[in-house]
Amino acid sequence: MKQVVFVIGLIAMVSLTGCLGFGEEDVVDGDELVNPTDAYSPPEASTIMVDYGLSGYWDCDNGNNNSECEYRACTQHGWHDIDGDGDREYCDIDGHENYGPQIIVKKIGNKITVECIKSEDGRYCKGSESAYLIFTSIEGLQEMIYCDMRDAYNSDVFVFHKCEATLGFEPVSFEISDSLYAFDYSGYDYYNYVSFRVF
Ligand SMILES: [Ca+2]
Numbered sequence: 001m002k003q004v005v006f007v008i009g010l011i012a013m014v015s016l017t018g019c020l021g022f023g024e025e026d027v028v029d030g031d032e033l034v035n036p037t038d039a040y041s042p043p044e045a046s047t048i049m050v051d052y053g054l055s056g057y058w059d060c061d062n063g064n065n066n067s068e069c070e071y072r073a074c075t076q077h078g079w080h081d082i083d084g085d086g087d088r089e090y091c092d093i094d095g096h097e098n099y100g101p102q103i104i105v106k107k108i109g110n111k112i113t114v115e116c117i118k119s120e121d122g123r124y125c126k127g128s129e130s131a132y133l134i135f136t137s138i139e140g141l142q143e144m145i146y147c148d149m150r151d152a153y154n155s156d157v158f159v160f161h162k163c164e165a166t167l168g169f170e171p172v173s174f175e176i177s178d179s180l181y182a183f184d185y186s187g188y189d190y191y192n193y194v195s196f197r198v199f
């Protein structure tokens, strides 16, 4: 008896699928239809640097003639003494000027880690020390996490945290800010204080 019910069920499913198939063709009518959930899929592993810095500097000391300044572009990302004066400058050559929290976001599947980019002396975060991140899936599901990236117990003892989380979905993008108030999509603050990036 169970087998009969199963077979009938199978026939019903096949005919239903057939009907849907014809229906779809009618709607498509020859045009290329892209399913939005198939339009973009993030790489399994992705690392995003949310940062800003110099893209280069004007070298005016060559030949001791200030009228002959020459622009020297950064060739490496991160802290480097690009002008040779003994202090390191932060070079940002990824083309994304992201202000606010300066962080590194890594994803492997639905697992994410968040840590801050350290200051020049390695004692602080380059930007704010905590941040709110909203991760979004291709279907529009969202999760927010709060990440406290550094604790200072006193001026000599401090510890950096790497926040790790397993999301309920694979994220395709995220938004980050150190202020919850900035996540007001209708206001200028969103564009002033939120960085939004795609994996
Ligand atoms: Ca320097």
Ligand SMILES: [Ca+2]
Binding pocket: 049, 050, 051, 052, 053, 092, 093, 094, 095, 096, 097, 098
């Ligand atoms: Ca950048």
